[in-house]
Amino acid sequence: MPRRRGDIQNPDYVKDTLDRRSFLKKSAGLAGLTGAAAYLGLAPENWPLSLKDITGRRSEPTVESFRLTDYRVPPPPGVKDVVVGRGGTVEQRLAKALDGIGGLTHYIKPGDIVLVKPNVAFDRSPNLGATSNPETMDRLIRMLLVDCKVQEVRVADNPIESPSDCFVKSGIAGAVDQAGGRIYLPDSNAFRMLNTPGATLIENWWFMHRPLTNVDKVIGIAPVKDHNLCSASMGIKNWYGLLGGRRNQFHQDIHEIVSDLSIMIRPTLTILDGSNILMSNGPTGGDPSNVKKGDAVMVATDPVAQDAWAFEHLLERGTDYPEYLHRSEEKGSGRVDWRGRLEELV
Amino acid sequence: MTPNPLQIQVQPEGPPKVLKKFRLTNVRIVSQAFFFAAFILAVWATWTSRLGGYPVSRFLEMDPLVGLSTALATGYVYRFLGWGLILLGVTLVFGRVFCNWMCPYGTLHQFIGWLVNIRKHPDRWKSNYYKPIYFLKYTILTVFLIMAAFGSLQIGLLDPICLMYRSLATAVAPASDMLVGILGNKVDWVGIDPGLLDPLLFAPGSQNRVFVGSFWIGLFLASLVGMNLVIPRFFCRVLCPLGALLGVLSRYSLFRINRDVHKCTDCNLCLTRCEGASDPQGALRLSECFGCMNCIDDCPEDALSFTMIGQDKKQVVPGPELGRRRLVFSGVAGLLAYPFIKNDGVNTNENYSADLIRPPGSVEESDFLSKCIKCDQCINACPTNVLQPATMDEAGFEGLWTPVMNFNIGHCQLKCTLCSEVCPTGAIRKITVEEKLGKGDYAEIGAISLGTAFFDRGRCLPHAMEIPCVVCEEVCPTSPKAIQTVDVEAKNVFGEIVMLNKPFMVPDLCIGCGICQTECPVTDSRAVYVTPVGETRSEERRLLLNKRNQAEA
Numbered sequence: 001m002p003r004r005r006g007d008i009q010n011p012d013y014v015k016d017t018l019d020r021r022s023f024l025k026k027s028a029g030l031a032g033l034t035g036a037a038a039y040l041g042l043a044p045e046n047w048p049l050s051l052k053d054i055t056g057r058r059s060e061p062t063v064e065s066f067r068l069t070d071y072r073v074p075p076p077p078g079v080k081d082v083v084v085g086r087g088g089t090v091e092q093r094l095a096k097a098l099d100g101i102g103g104l105t106h107y108i109k110p111g112d113i114v115l116v117k118p119n120v121a122f123d124r125s126p127n128l129g130a131t132s133n134p135e136t137m138d139r140l141i142r143m144l145l146v147d148c149k150v151q152e153v154r155v156a157d158n159p160i161e162s163p164s165d166c167f168v169k170s171g172i173a174g175a176v177d178q179a180g181g182r183i184y185l186p187d188s189n190a191f192r193m194l195n196t197p198g199a200t201l202i203e204n205w206w207f208m209h210r211p212l213t214n215v216d217k218v219i220g221i222a223p224v225k226d227h228n229l230c231s232a233s234m235g236i237k238n239w240y241g242l243l244g245g246r247r248n249q250f251h252q253d254i255h256e257i258v259s260d261l262s263i264m265i266r267p268t269l270t271i272l273d274g275s276n277i278l279m280s281n282g283p284t285g286g287d288p289s290n291v292k293k294g295d296a297v298m299v300a301t302d303p304v305a306q307d308a309w310a311f312e313h314l315l316e317r318g319t320d321y322p323e324y325l326h327r328s329e330e331k332g333s334g335r336v337d338w339r340g341r342l343e344e345l346v
Numbered sequence: 347m348t349p350n351p352l353q354i355q356v357q358p359e360g361p362p363k364v365l366k367k368f369r370l371t372n373v374r375i376v377s378q379a380f381f382f383a384a385f386i387l388a389v390w391a392t393w394t395s396r397l398g399g400y401p402v403s404r405f406l407e408m409d410p411l412v413g414l415s416t417a418l419a420t421g422y423v424y425r426f427l428g429w430g431l432i433l434l435g436v437t438l439v440f441g442r443v444f445c446n447w448m449c450p451y452g453t454l455h456q457f458i459g460w461l462v463n464i465r466k467h468p469d470r471w472k473s474n475y476y477k478p479i480y481f482l483k484y485t486i487l488t489v490f491l492i493m494a495a496f497g498s499l500q501i502g503l504l505d506p507i508c509l510m511y512r513s514l515a516t517a518v519a520p521a522s523d524m525l526v527g528i529l530g531n532k533v534d535w536v537g538i539d540p541g542l543l544d545p546l547l548f549a550p551g552s553q554n555r556v557f558v559g560s561f562w563i564g565l566f567l568a569s570l571v572g573m574n575l576v577i578p579r580f581f582c583r584v585l586c587p588l589g590a591l592l593g594v595l596s597r598y599s600l601f602r603i604n605r606d607v608h609k610c611t612d613c614n615l616c617l618t619r620c621e622g623a624s625d626p627q628g629a630l631r632l633s634e635c636f637g638c639m640n641c642i643d644d645c646p647e648d649a650l651s652f653t654m655i656g657q658d659k660k661q662v663v664p665g666p667e668l669g670r671r672r673l674v675f676s677g678v679a680g681l682l683a684y685p686f687i688k689n690d691g692v693n694t695n696e697n698y699s700a701d702l703i704r705p706p707g708s709v710e711e712s713d714f715l716s717k718c719i720k721c722d723q724c725i726n727a728c729p730t731n732v733l734q735p736a737t738m739d740e741a742g743f744e745g746l747w748t749p750v751m752n753f754n755i756g757h758c759q760l761k762c763t764l765c766s767e768v769c770p771t772g773a774i775r776k777i778t779v780e781e782k783l784g785k786g787d788y789a790e791i792g793a794i795s796l797g798t799a800f801f802d803r804g805r806c807l808p809h810a811m812e813i814p815c816v817v818c819e820e821v822c823p824t825s826p827k828a829i830q831t832v833d834v835e836a837k838n839v840f841g842e843i844v845m846l847n848k849p850f851m852v853p854d855l856c857i858g859c860g861i862c863q864t865e866c867p868v869t870d871s872r873a874v875y876v877t878p879v880g881e882t883r884s885e886e887r888r889l890l891l892n893k894r895n896q897a898e899a
Contacts, residue, residue, distance in 0.1 A: 123762065161730065162729035162759055165761075169761055185550055185551030186551065188553045228819055228831065229816055229820060229847060248866070248867045249867050252813050252867075254814070281827060
């Protein structure tokens with residue numbers, strides 16, 4: 001039978017006594033606790049361990065931000081900034097373009113962790129041209145794993161529609177799984193505050209951070225799409241898909257945000273897939289009649305020139321380039337004038 | 347009495363040792379664990395990246411109350427609801443064993459009761475006496491069935507499978523995801539490679555699913571579970587309409603608990619862990635017995651057995667304690683409940699909520715209310731979180747917790763028909779993507795429209811404030827787009843020339859998917875919003891006389 005204090009009925013009742021020793025012990029303990037509480041609550045703000053908050057601002061949540069590293073790699077000498085692969089299958093065009101820019105192995109080293117960023121913004125089948133081409137994805141991931149012997153290929157995007165659905169129905173999930181890559185879906189924990197010096201709208205903005213942890217190289221792979229507001233969604237606009245937060249506000253200044261994207265992340269390579277070109281009803285498409293079959297895959301170290309050429313030759317919209325390309329050039333992301341810096345391999 | 351070792355040695359009768367060790371209650375626990383795990387697995391698997399033709403709604407389809415009440419309400423038995431016959435068969439052979447061998451909700455209550463150990467009291471057998479209040483479930487069943495016969499299906503409020511599914515899907519699963527997410531985030535900051543974590547268990551890749559009114563659904567669950575402290579198995583003994591239905595049927599069952607009055611010493615130990623409060627110490631109340639077999643375990647005299655042969659006909663009360671008076675009273679209550687709930691007037695074709703947008707494939711509203719069992723499985727399957735349990739504002743009490751679409755939270759994805767795939771009763775008829783989008787064989791009928799989008803030009807940035815925007819036009823998924831723009835160059839109040847793409851609606855093309863509303867940056871009261879008028883499921887709620895694009899084609 002356990003001893004119970006205060007229970008007189010209990011035969012094992014122990015009288016509750018307070019001797020000097022325990023009195024002193026208890027007093028000391030109480031004084032210590034009270035003193036500690038008094039210090040924490042009353043000490044001035046600048047004292048160590050003080051919890052004092054006079055203005056109420058000290059308790060405001062602070063968000064730590066991080067910065068991205070520059071993922072660019074100097075191209076081998078004599079190589080053009082933009083290379084277009086033409087003819088044959090998508091895989092052949094991709095291989096041609098990559099060879100033309102100096103070979104994928106020049107940019108990616110064995111043991112690297114590589115992030116591949118496709119455009120999976122919508123829940124559309126691949127033939128509708130609204131999302132990146134799964135065949136190109138498949139080929140690229142296999143090259144990275146087999147030829148470049150990378151440690152891991154990650155694939156990530158923050159789609160507008162349900163992430164799981166967009167990845168599955170665009171065919172990207174299947175391609176990535178088969179080729180041996182790993183998909184990172186955005187959930188509320190995947191984002192952190194990114195600090196981009198020089199950006200006007202997104203100097204500090206929520207960014208899909210998780211897939212970029214410990215990443216060595218970044219490759220963007222985007223389709224070429226019509227877009228009502230900014231006239232074309234191509235390689236640079238693709239990075240929009242790593243933003244989180246209330247990004248639907250950016251349409252109020254779309255050209256500024258796209259040019260901000262060009263300095264937000266400095267990818268190793270940008271691949272622009274002109275196989276299914278969304279000519280109208282973009283960027284969602286929705287009908288095969290909106291899509292034109294093309295035969296060009298572009299790889300670039302200068303995403304601005306790449307977008308300019310694609311705007312002119314793939315979307316066939318002349319040389320009245322979108323405003324955001326000029327602003328990107330002003331911000332130092334590349335040069336709009338692609339002439340003399342581009343090579344077409346047939 | 348002290349045991350005499352000699353006597354034990356010479357006693358030759360009694361079952362052999364092996365059989366004595368074999369306990370039916372152990373088998374029962376295995377069965378309960380299996381069905382409980384299967385149920386959780388089904389809730390877990392009902393997510394867009396996991397569904398692959400598995401029979402995730404089998405529990406709901408096996409529920410004979412779902413089959414019976416929808417058959418009463420509609421006159422037909424939808425898709426797989428015939429599976430309920432299996433359970434009827436089991437009940438006719440073994441009695442109401444579903445409640446303590448299969449029902450996941452019963453298992454939950456029993457487990458919680460065991461966990462809090464309220465019955466470890468020396469007098470705990472007293473809480474297992476039959477109480478008159480236990481007749482209430484038969485009243486509830488009668489009221490629900492009569493209402494169903496008139497065409498208003500309310501069994502889902504209390505049917506244990508529907509109730510448990512709803513509670514898990516809209517309260518427990520998102521709570522689990524949120525807690526795991528918060529913890530996952532903490533781990534992120536500590537510096538463990540966050541790439542290794544896939545924090546969300548039930549809805550990976552989603553951003554914190556929320557469910558309108560899930561607080562009340564969660565509180566309802568917690569209250570019912572908490573009632574186990576007052577009356578053990580409170581829900582099962584007092585409220586459960588499915589238990590009542592099976593209880594009525596169990597009077598015809600072949601097997602039952604039988605008491606050998608010659609062996610019985612009236613010690614009442616059989617009541618110690620009696621789950622159903624079915625009085626095994628006296629005349630067994632067959633309709634109350636869950637077949638938990640605890641009494642057989644607890645009987646020191648081997649006087650109780652679960653048997654088909656040699657039953658003592660005197661020691662049984664076959665039917666439920668529902669006298670003629672109570673039956674008539676319940677019937678009248680059901681009769682009155684129907685007009686009460688229908689004349690509420692918040693969901694008629696003249697006066698219906700602008701927020702009452704039903705998922706694609708839903709049948710016409712009154713038909714819908716005669717089929718929907720509020721299990722909220724569709725809501726769990728929805729990948730964009732647009733499907734929400736209705737509050738009384740949208741659909742009145744009759745439509746409480748039925749699925750409605752809230753486009754502030756999500757949108758209806760173009761190529762998704764998951765809600766229609768999982769619906770066990772056909773309130774959301776099974777449709778294909780072709781049918782939803784009006785392609786292929788359905789080209790002449792056209793796409794299924796959930797409603798029509800409207801602009802609030804006083805709040806729209808390009809219209810009211812000369813600020814460029816048109817996110818709505820960008821995301822509009824139809825081809826050609828139902829939201830188009832008039833492009834004007836205007837001088838704003840600061841003297842700057844701005845290019846404005848002013849959006850306008852083409853109602854003929856709008857399918858009411860709501861992505862424009864979801865993505866509209868005017869977040870409190872959206873500048874573009876969808877209302878159900880023009881939904882294709884209803885002739886009465888039509889908007890356009892002709893769809894101009896179809897007239898041309």
